[in-house]
Amino acid sequence: MKLQKKVLLEALLVVTLVGVLVIVATILAGVIQTQHYTPDIINQYASVDHLQEEVTIVTVATWPDLNAFGIGLLLAVVLYYVVRIGIRNRKAKARGRRPPSN
DSSP states (O other): OOOOHHHHHHHHHHHHHHHHHHHHHHHHHHHHHHHTOOOOHHHHTSOSHHHHHHOOOOOOOOHHHHHHHHHHHHHHHHHHHHHHHHHHHHHHHHTTOOOOOO
């Protein structure tokens, strides 16, 4: 099977666009939540206990996290590519033609 560059480029583009859409949606959700937030200043500091419970410790992304993310993106590209080629070949067989081999 010959590598089909157009479909591979399409797969990369689709996965990139989905990733960008997820990031944009996350940012927009944060903006909307921030705009609609109304703090309760009077009862905010009535007890120190609730402050201790709400502190979160954030960890920075480590190399294994980044590697897993990269592998996930690579698998998404490969999956899209395989499905797209399968659809193209199935359509070609249904028409009675030979599958394209760009």
